[in-house]
Amino acid sequence: MRVTRRGFLQVLGGTATGAALIKQRLVKAEDAGQDLNKWATPEEVVVPSICQQCPGGCGLLVRTLDGEVAGISGNPLHPINRGTLCPKAFGGLQLLYDSNRLKGPLARDGERGRFRPVEWDEALSMVTARLSDLRAKALAHTVAILGGQYRGYRDTLWKRFAQAYGTPNYIRVRCLPPEKPALAHRLMQGVTTPLGYDLGEAQFILSFGAGLLEAWLGPVHASQAFARLRRSEERPRGRFVQVDPRRSPTAIKADRWVPIVPGTDGILALGIANALIREGLHDKEFVEEHTFGFEDWRDQRGEPHEGFKDLVLREYGLLTVSAATGVPVKTILEIARDLGTIKPALIIGERGPAYGPDDLHTRMAIHSLNALVGSIGVRGGLLIQGDLPLAPLSPVKQDEGAQRGLGQARIDGAGRGEYLLASDAPQVLAERILSANPYPINALFLFATNPLANHPTKAELARAFDRVPFIVSFSPFLDESSSMADLILPDHTYLERWQDDQVTHLAGFTCFSLARPAATPLHQTRNTADVVLQLAKALGGSIAQSLRWEKFDDLLRAGARGLYEARRGYVVSPYAEESLRKILERQGYWIPEFKSFDDFWEALGKRGAWWDPTVLPVSREALHTTPSRKFEFYSTGLKRLVDEAVKREGKTGSFVRALGGQDRGDLLFLPAVAVPSAQEPGEFPLRLNTYRLMSRPTGGGKNQPWLLEQPAVHVRMTWERWVEIHPKTAAGLGVKDEEWVWVESAKGRIRLRAKLYAGTRPDVVHIPLFGGEGPSANDLIANEVDPFRGFGLLNTTRVRIRKA
Amino acid sequence: MALWGMVIDLDRCTGCQACVMACKAENNVPAVGAGEAVRGRIISWMQVLTEEEEGHPGEIKRFMPRPCLHCDDPPCTKVCPVYATYRNPEGIVTQIYARCIGCRFCMAACPYNAKYFNWRRYQKEAPGQNPDVSVRPKGVVEKCTFCHHRLQKARDRARVEGRELAPGEYITACAEACPARAIVFGDLSDPGSDVARLARSPRAFRLQEELGTKPKVIYLTEGEGHGRA
Missing domain, CATH: 2.40.40.20 (Barwin-like endoglucanases)
Incomplete structure (x- = not known):
């Protein structure tokens, strides 16, 4: 902008008491006149990024003026949020510019909680020295890495680091792993990726306590789907029923709010199943052709087993269910009739915290409704997720030290005994560290997690942290956990770093988001992913060979090459182009948009994401990868796991006990939830x-x-x-x-x-x-x-x- | 001459408050802090109100996002002694901070409580702010401007490129952010625009129509039906 002296004076006269924001500073107009350079229009650059405020992974556009962030908006090309955002996204501005962020690495100075600033080189050599020392003493497995809520290549990197270094203890502390399928879905459908919910195409949604419009997987995506359910050009207004003890915002927006006794969701689901079967409203064709265990059956040895139908009709009569759940019989019947008559219907029963003591069978009971109404593998129902065609990484090189370490049991016991089916068991971590069972922990890494702030076991964890001689935190803040650390190596916030996100949940399509730094780092912080690579390099040997990338973006680039070479999917593009590509691809034409990988990478960085919407496997067979190739009301997968556990540990083994004991018989493998006996209010009513x-x-x-x-x-x-x-x-x-x-x-x-x-x-x-x-x-x-x-x-x- | 207006579909709205936050970020509306908040001094140009079931206090029936309604016959402008708030030719009720003397007559006159007073200098010198909007000192009234600065920018861009302002080129930050696309913004005087089409919907109503303020923010009620209108 050119400013003449005359024009400038006129401006000055008009706004004598006015003020302006110039280059992010509040200045009085008169003062601004001192330096005309300040009036120069700053260079405006818009950089795509990824919101990391929740696991939703929405695409952002960050507006920068001369490298300073001046606003956030949704990326209109990004398929997860299509240019819209939720309120959390805007908080990212305040996260970035928080004055309490750490300005650089800190090392413990005397007792815990006191710190002195250190240089990065010194800090890194302290970590390297400790890690080499533990490895030399054959104690690599006593290093534990706690990771919070993140996905994609940062997870890959930590996993590789743990495997190359030689510790089985890479433990994720989070109530919801959005990139993994719910256990009930794994056992009943055999899926290995999370199911996609085709919310946008459903005509009836029954949600068991999922905070669909508040905090469920991707709130923006879910809100968009909800809006489509309510008002779209091509079909009548869809119905939505929310089962929840609380009239949450989601319940307020529902056509019907069904208040329920907490923890009895599974019983209600079975009551609805009872009504569906009794009234003949279930999808008989689907049940007959694509499910196993609905009718009574005989196994190979000729022994009879009770089917789901008889179980539900016998045990979950509407009066019993109504008494246990507090839901009137009339309501149960009406929900069942809606479910049986409005197609496509979708039943959601997935959320972070458990439903109650028998969470697995509750979720199985809820999921069985999807099979009863035949909403599996159809539009507007449950879809299976595709995998991202990322370039495979070379296998991790493991030397003798790594192999020895990985041979040890995990400190949290996940994957064994009673936690056989859990990938992580952070809940028992404190107790295991305190009792040094099976071994003491000598070093602890905290990445993107602050368990001492609000974990249910935070008091025990604080005591456990006292026992750990060396704690490294990567938190950008001095929080409850990082203040207990011996070393803090502050990470960038998400607007300052290279990162990816591989959110594949909800809609069924696969999507890879890429963000390059939008803001120049404000402080002496470093992307933790880069720090991990630096540590690996310093540790040398097979560790350095397994993590041979110079910088994190090299790794991202290497992985993205797979997307380029997959000959499907495309870098997100404006809607008109996207529609054309979809039409062509459905007819079998896939046209490469880029001449070289460099062009592809460049476009990915500028537009923010790659996705593949065309391979939605809307087919019933694709979903059933169970041993019977069918949806299993009776989970043969769980039966096999239990049989193996019995063989290994005996009938009173910890896994069988955790499941509720073998005396439950077939009920263990069916979606059967015990009706709780009436409880006296007692001391805590x-x-x-x-x-x-x-x-x-x-x-x-x-x-x-x-x-x-x-x-x-x-x-x-x-x-x-x-x-x-x-x-x-x-x-x-x-x-x-x-x-x-x-x-x-x-x-x-x-x-x-x-x-x-x-x-x-x-x-x-x-x-x-x-x-x-x-x-x-x-x-x-x-x-x-x-x-x-x-x-x-x-x-x-x-x-x-x-x-x- | 355009007549800028907004339609808010309450059937689509989920009460998520993305509009509220998008507005705060766009217009540099700071958090006033816990101490000021208990005195009722939170500034929220866009605010999500709730409506309760009649006869069932506490049972919320619906959410209702409320920006300034940019009345075509605004009560607030008539009481302003210094012409700090006025209806501009395109229907936007604007607020000129440098003229405002802080008498708050307009706040008393507004039946929708859409105006807010700066009891202190809440806006701090902090990075991350939008340089396109005016700074509000202590002692002035502020409110939703329909992101008027976006219109200026869009118009400048169109002028430089030697063309007319295209429909959809100027929308407010709340409409842009709304995940449910419940907020539709545009030119009410263009009968073909989405906003004008929706404003003619049988579901359309205006807040406190009986006052004769002729708001240009039009709500669509919930209910059965087919299609977006």
Whole structure:
């Protein structure tokens, strides 16, 4: 912009008291006049990036002015969010510019919690020295790496590092692994990738407590699908039913909110199955041709087994189900009739925290409804995910030290014994480290996780951390966990680094997102992925050979070559071009867009993602990769696992015990959920339910004032923490709105403000998971482990409330 | 002359508040802090209101995002003694901070509580802000401007390229962010535009129509039916 002196003076006269934002600084207009250079139009560059505030992985466009970030918007080309965003995305600006970010590496100075700044070289040599030393002493397996919620090549990198170095202890601490299939889906359908939910094409959605419109997998994608369900040009308004103890925002938007006794979702599902079968509304053709275990059957030895149908008709009568779940018989019947008559229907029963003590069978029961209505492998139903055709990496080189280390059992016991089916069991980590069972941990790496802030076992973990002689944290902040570390090697925030995301959930298509740094790093921080490569190089030998990339973006580039060479899919493009490509590809024409890999890579960086929407396997056979090639009401996969475990450990082995004992017989392999006997209210008369707010990012977002101030509209609360109590319950306790109360459980008590909220069952109180400092619902939750997910049972705790 | 307006489909809206945050980021609306928040001083040009079931207090029936409704007959402009707020020829009710004397008459006059007062200088010198919007000092009233600066930019771009402003070239930050695409923004005077078409829907209603303010933010109610309108 050219500014003449005359024009400038006119501007000055017009806004004598005005001020302006110039190059990110608030300046009075008069002062700005001092230096005309400041008026020069900054260079505006828009850089695609990936939101990392939740596992949704939405595409971003970051607006930068002379290298400084000046705004975030959705990437209109990105297939996951199509240019739209959720409120969390904007908090990324405050995360990036948080004044409390660490400015560089810190080393422990004397006692834990005191730090001195160090140079990167010194810090890295400290880690290298420790790691080489442990390896030399044949103690490589006593190094544990805790990873939080992230996906893609950062996961690959840590996995490779652990394998090359020689530790089995790469443990993920998170309640939801979005890149893995739910166990119930694995056992009943044999899938190895998560199922896709074709929400956008469904005409009826029945959700068992999934926070579809708040915090379920990808909230933006789900909201878009919901909007399509409600209002689209080509079809009538779809129906949506939400089963939830709480009238959540999702339940408010539903056509019907079904309040339920917490933990009885599986029983309700079986009640609905009963009604479907009794009224003949199930998809008989699908059940007959594509399922196993529906009717009674005989095994190879000729022994009779009860089928799903007889079990459901015998055990889950509507009166029994209604009494257990608190859902009226009429409602159950109406849901069943909707399910049986509106096509395509989709039943969702997947969420982070467990449904109750028998989480596996609950999820199996819910999933069996999808089979009953034949919504598997059809449009508007459940789809299978394709794999990304990323270039395979060379096998990890393992020397003798690595092999010795990897031969050891994992510290958390995942993959063995009672945790046979869990890929990680962070819930028992504290106890195992404290008892040095099976060995003490000598070094701990914390990446993208802050377990001491709000993990249910945080008190035990804090004691366990005391026992670990060497802790390295990669947190960009001095948080509860990193302040216990011996060394902090701060990571960039996501707008400053190279990264990828491989979110493949929800819609069925595969998608690879790529982000190059949008902002120049503000501080002396380093991309942890680069640091891992540097460590590997310094450790040398087979470790360096296994991680031979110079920089993380070299690895990303190497992987993306597979996408280029796959001869399918394409770099995201404007809608018109995309439609044309889809039409052509469906007819068997695939036209390469790029002449060379360099062009492809360049375009990927500029547009932000590669995807392949055309190979959606909308076919029934593709879904059933179980031993019987059918959907299994009776899971032969689980039967085989149990039989093997019995052979290995005997009938009282830990895995069989974790499943509930062999005396359950066939019920172990069927979606059978025990109807709980009526309980006396006792000392703790209320049930505690925790939930995630739409506006809380991974990690809690305590450094993002916008999100903290954003009110939870259903209770009109901002900043402060609260517990939701039904007005009737509150009246009985003499508690008024906004009064302080103690919420007490057998484990502990926390002080919160009471919010009277009529949208709940009167015997349940609800506390959102806030994250960060302050009283947390997790301080009340007993450390009970779900053996199949290795994670805590977060919704089984009973509490009482007293006025504070 | 264009007549800028907005349609908000309450059947699509999920109450997620992406619009609220997109607005804050676009217009440099800072968080006021916990202490100011309890005094009711949160500034939120776009705000998600809730409506309760009649006779069932506390049972929320629906969410209702509320920006400034940019009334065609705005009560706020008539009471402004200094012409700091006025309806511009394209129907946008604008606010000129340098003229505002902080009397807050307009806040009292607005039936929708869409105006906010800067009790302190909330906006700090901080990176990550949008340089396209005006700075608000302490003691002035502010509100939704339909992201007026985006119109200026879009118009400048069109002028440089020697063409007319294309439909869809200027939309507000809230409409851009809305994941459910519940917010549709555009020119109400163009009968072929999406926003004008939706505004004619049988589901359309305006907030407190009886006051005669003629809001240009039009809501679509929930209900059975077919198609987007």
